[in-house]
Amino acid sequence: MTGKAPLFDWDDLRIFHALVSAGSMSGAARKLGIGQPTVSRRLDQLETRIGARLVTRLAEGIELTDVGERIWTQVQIMQSTAGDIERIAHQADRADSDRVRLSAPEGVAGYWIARHLTGFVEANPNISLEISTRTDGENTLEQCDIALQMSESKRMSHVATELATLHYVPFASRHYLDTYGPPKGLADVLMHRTADIVSYREQQTHWPREAAAIKQMLNPSLTTDSAIALIEAVKAGAVISLLPTYAAKVEPSLIHLDLELQVPITLWMVYHPEQRKVTRSRKAIDWLREIFDSSRYPWFRRDYVPPSEFSDVETVHIRGERPRPRLV
Known part of the structure; x- marks a missing residue:
């Protein structure tokens, strides 16, 4: 031939x-x-x-x-x-080297992701992970490869998957309770020193109706846009505040005020589908899924798990009067 x-x-x-x-x-x-x-x-x-x-x-x-x-x-x-x-x-x-840009809420980045970086950097020495906590809604997606956010992306071109559920419950410190005493009920919390974080306002449309109505009645002693400032204020005994339940795991000195109030917020992972084709980005995506795996970390489950079931944190059970806000 x-x-x-x-x-x-x-x-x-x-x-x-x-x-x-x-x-x-x-x-x-x-x-x-x-x-x-x-x-x-x-x-x-x-x-x-x-x-x-x-x-x-x-x-x-x-x-x-x-x-x-x-x-x-x-x-x-x-x-x-x-x-x-x-x-x-x-x-x-260079697929498994170079930079991966990750955006995440400050509290999630500082109190959870940072604590699990050792495994990632040891397994991927050639990947440079750049973490930003400055979020600007949908504009954040233009500046990062992977975004963790507390609202589902509206962009049809991006993949948005539920990564975890953060369950927010009231926490205080022993110093605060010794100084001011515990609330006598959920209604009495309105008379205590409380704190609010700006991002909670953006998420309020996803709150249970009672929790959203009660929040409208609060007159916080502290308002901040920093999750780190918020949790440090609670630890110092300055205020009572809602914090995600995993705070009991990373800060066991906190005290959970069991007021039968918990606010579930979905944490979404958003990225362009092309990122799955880039080895370094895919490794970061898989790693994030691993460290937020609810089968290993029960506090990220959709169903609420009380902090006492996975932590030695002290819990104060309070069953007093509940406020009667006008629900709309």
């Missing part, structure tokens, strides 16, 4: 591209690092194989013929494709 001889050598097209780009035989030779006679000979070979003159040799350089113009258009496309192939190959070589 005999095969048909190829119409041209791919390398001849590379030389043709260099010739037209440089505008002369000598310019192409310098660009390619070969002799000018070699450029001329390879051009002759290409024209012979195609069966048409591609350029007209002039004293000041070269000029494309009609056929040469049409072939030059296709060669430019081929050159661009070759560049794309090189970039893909380069990305493949």
Whole structure:
């Protein structure tokens, strides 16, 4: 079986591209690092194989013929494709290295993700994880590869999956309770020193109706946009505040005030589907799923699990009068 001889050598097209780009035989030779006679000979070979003159040799350089113009258009496309192939190959070589940009709420980043970084950095020494806690709604997705957020993305082009449920319950410190005493009931909390975080306001539409109505009645002693400031204020004994139940695991000195009040907020993981094709991003996504796995960490389950069931944190059970807000 005999095969048909190829119409041209791919390398001849590379030389043709260099010739037209440089505008002369000598310019192409310098660009390619070969002799000018070699450029001329390879051009002759290409024209012979195609069966048409591609350029007209002039004293000041070269000029494309009609056929040469049409072939030059296709060669430019081929050159661009070759560049794309090189970039893909380069990305493949560096697929498990370079930077992954992650956006997450400050409390989640500082009190949970940071505590699990050791395993990730040891397993992926070539990946640089960049964590940002400055969130700007949907605009955050333009600035990161993976976003953890407390609202589902409205972008149809992105994947949004439920990563965990954060159950917010009231916490206080021993110093606070020794100083002011525990609330006598949920209604009495309105008379205590409480704290509020700005992001809670944005999430209020997802709160249970009673919790949202009670929150409207609060006159907080502290309002902040920092989850770290909030939890430190609770630890110091300045205020009572809602904190996610995993706070009992990372700060066991806190005291859970069991007022039969808990607010579940879904934590979403959002990313463009193309990120799953990038090894480093896929590793980060899988790692995040692992450290928020509710089968290992029961406080992230959809169903509420009291802190006393997974932590040695002290719990004060309070069953007094509940406020009677006007529910709308």
